[in-house]
Amino acid sequence: MQDTELGSTRARIQRVALELFAEQGYDKTSLRELAERLGMTKASLYYYFKSKDDIVRSLVGDLLAAVDEVVDWSREREPTPQHRRELIERYGKAVRGQGTLLRFLTENQPALRGLEAGDALRQRMRTLIGFVVDPADPLPAQLCGRLAFYALHGGPAILSDVDATSEEIFDAACVVALSMVPDGDGRQA
Known part of the structure; x- marks a missing residue:
């Protein structure tokens, strides 16, 4: 072949x-x-x-490579409000067009817990969230920072019944995600 x-x-x-x-x-x-x-x-x-695990590993592999670029970028920056927003923009570009994969990963978290690919992705997400969310911020600001990622992951599924293109929907998810990024004073942007 x-x-x-x-x-x-x-x-x-x-x-x-x-x-x-x-x-x-x-x-x-x-x-x-x-x-x-x-x-x-x-x-x-x-x-x-x-195996199914082998298939998941292959599916997540490309996503991990794109997310690793964002993680590497974050390691070279201070988590200023501007860099936090830029991280969300970079992450949005990394996951754009991955709606079905993100839906699968979100909806199947319990099944993926024991898989190496799921652990690898969770580790990267902890790093990214750690950059965007300051543990000293009030809980509402911490929640907003975490929800910024969820807006990118879940936005396409939440808006799947809306009369708009997938690009328009993802653009809207990006706008919402950016609006949720804490500004450094414990408030969302």
């Missing part, structure tokens, strides 16, 4: 797996069901991915 064919089959498996995981949950989706939806045998599926 040629590399391009391998890559396109692999990408197709990832896309269909993500759809199934998002529709019915990680735990309720079997490899047999995934193989059937793809019109292939379970043995053929095993050629590409040995």
